Amino acid sequence: MIEAKDISFSYGEREVLRGISLEVGEGEFVAILGPNGAGKSTFLRCLAGILKCDGVFVKGRPINDYPPRELSKVLAYVPQRVEPGFLTVFDTVLLGRRPYMGLTPSERDLKVVEEALKRLGIEELALKRTNEISGGELQKVSIARALAQEPEVLLMDEPTNNLDLKSQLEVMRLARELAREGKAVVTVMHDVNLALRFAKRFVFMKDGRKIADGGLEVLSEKLFEEVYGVKVEIGEVRGVPVVVPL
Structure with missing residues (x-):
């Protein structure tokens, strides 16, 4: 549905993304995780066509070939902040x-x-x-x-920003429902435990690179220490993985 092929991006001389590839198909719910400054939001804006770079494809077609009106019928982007x-x-x-x-x-x-x-x-x-x-x-x-x-592709940057606990759950349940309806859903998240509860696939980023990509099987205490620089313990509550920083 949406694909990034070895994309890189720089703000001036500062390289933010370094050769990231990702393919998200119909019905997938992907959470992009990582520390501040990892390049997550920049990557999402590249996927949305807001930041121009080569190597992004929507339904097999280069995103830069889409007229804005046509792209808006296929792909929607929710930013971190919206001005009233x-x-x-x-x-x-x-x-x-x-x-x-x-x-x-x-x-x-x-x-x-x-x-x-x-x-x-x-x-x-x-x-x-x-x-x-x-x-x-x-x-x-x-x-x-x-x-x-x-849209067929929904990209959301921190969709639970400013939301209380109940609203966070409602929005994440909705995202999961939309994926089950066939949309490709990609969210940038800081709340690891919320992502692990609802998403089915996890992409971990650090320093502009993709460190890991997969389902619950990619989770490990070593991965969290590598990505976030903190020791954690991974447990389970009612069948849901829970990450506890030590």
């Missing part, structure tokens, strides 16, 4: 329908927006302006706008 504005929540989510809309939204556009709001549990916020809601609520609005694009 004067639009209502409903109209903000409706912006996700721009690739499909004419001069005015159709009945289908409005229905898709309503469904996106419902999936995020923010229907009651529809008529509020985004500068009148909390940071966590604004994060849910950003995810709803991405869902309104009806």
